[in-house]
Amino acid sequence: MNIQRIILSHIRKRLYKGKVVILYGARRTGKTTLVKKLLGETIGEVAYFNCELQENQELLSHTNSILLKDFVGQKRLIVLDEAQHIPQIGLILKVLVDTFPETQFVATGSSSFELSNKISEPLTGRSRQFLLLPFSLEEIHQTQDLIAIKSSLTNYLRFGLYPQVFLADGDEKNEELMDISSNYLYKDIFQLESLKKPEILQKLLKAIALQIGSEASLNELAQVSGTNVHTVSRYLDLLEKAFVIFRLPAFSKNLRKEINKSQKIYFYDVGIRNTIIRNFNRAEVRLDMGGLWENFCIAERIKYNQSHRKFANMYFWRTYDQQEIDYIEEIDGSLNCYEFKYSPIAKAKFPKIFKETYPEAKFKVITPENFYELFLFENKA
Structure with a gap:
């Protein structure tokens, strides 16, 4: 059964406008399925990172411009899934969106990022937030x-x-x-x-x-x-x-x-x-x-x-x-x-x-x- 998430159409309209797209929602509501659909629709190089994995946490634990440039490369769309696990994720996303405006960054979180005080202030004016709930x-x-x-x-x-x-x-x-x-x-x-x-x-x-x-x-x-x-x-x-x-x-x-x-x-x-x-x-x-x-x-x-x-x-x-x-x-x-x-x-x-x-x-x-x-x-x- 193929049920389309209505919020996806609104997310598509807000891509590539210089904003980080943040998708909140409890675990198992379909966030990963939705962002992978976005990845599959994208023309060009894309990347998906599960931020619960230790290696990805280490990969994104810095703001060094040379390392970040190498990380982003020519990618059109980058998804950071369960991004609340990345230390200083708000600051990391701020640097990414400011430094690479041609790349669309999407971050998901199964808890409101304010839970760990990581994202609100650094991304002021730089994000669009969405909430994915169970099927309606x-x-x-x-x-x-x-x-x-x-x-x-x-x-x-x-x-x-x-x-x-x-x-x-x-x-x-x-x-x-x-x-x-x-x-x-x-x-x-x-x-x-x-x-x-x-x-x-x-x-x-x-x-x-x-x-x-x-x-x-x-x-x-x-x-x-x-x-x-x-x-x-x-x-x-x-x-x-x-x-x-x-x-x-x-x-x-x-x-x-x-x-x-x-x-x-x-x-x-x-x-x-x-x-x-x-x-x-x-x-x-x-x-x-x-x-x-x-x-x-x-x-x-x-x-x-x-x-x-x-x-x-x-x-x-x-x-x-x-x-x-x-x-x-x-x-x-x-x-x-x-x-x-x-x-x-x-x-x-x-x-x-x-x-x-x-x-x-x-x-x-x-x-x-x-x-x-x-x-x-x-x-x-």
Whole structure:
């Protein structure tokens, strides 16, 4: 099955314009496959370097102009895969892009490079950054019609959409997820931060997984995971930079009743979430379908925005008297509000006070009956 990554077309448009292209994303989301496709499309000499290998780390551990010139040669495109392993990678890339403007440099990272403070300042104004997430429903729609996707939604909610999980058969899906979760997902956190108590991280992830859709209390998470609020806050930051979780802050601008100091935490992939709590049960026997559907839908909106280079501020909204909206996107001053209901007969209304306070806001309810409106007809939200 040949699923084309939508973000690839945007990357192509930004090549050979004097910028380093940086492709972020968790391990096993398809970054290496994507950059090798770029290499295969390129006319001229190209090079690929796996920066997890010691010899490549040594090769790129200097800024000597003569050595770098010999390294670049006549190459049209150079890919540095998992580039966060190169010492001073930000400075190295700065020297490369400034010295060899005719060569396109692409660097990938399975953790946000800020995790090790290597890239932000040196590459100011010299990079274009992209985020590759697991497959999206929009991408799957290239090879399946909407009816087929709808019939598979319950499986996507159980196993998520990591490429190798999506392409696996039967019990292989569980094994692929266990492999990703056990051997890959937290690798950079453990390596770069030298966590002394990884068991705290596991307890924290399980606590988050069990309360998706609910507001997260740092104090409660600290108590459950057996640590303090400072450590929880640091681990959450690391998990976010490793693209395991993302956080939504509360939306608050005009109303006294609006909660403004709270957050919700979700997983980029619900299959990973289910792996953490070891729950791959079918939908009809699950008790968490509401939160699972909410997480899945919000992650799909993030994938859509990332794929199409739409830069949105993302929130949830609630008042102290329990009026709420699951998800709000703010783009160019306009507000698109979403409520997610797994049951198509569940009632959901646009909160009157929100509608009156923000009269230009648009509201949409997403169920498995109209899931495609997450990525089709989005301008009609």
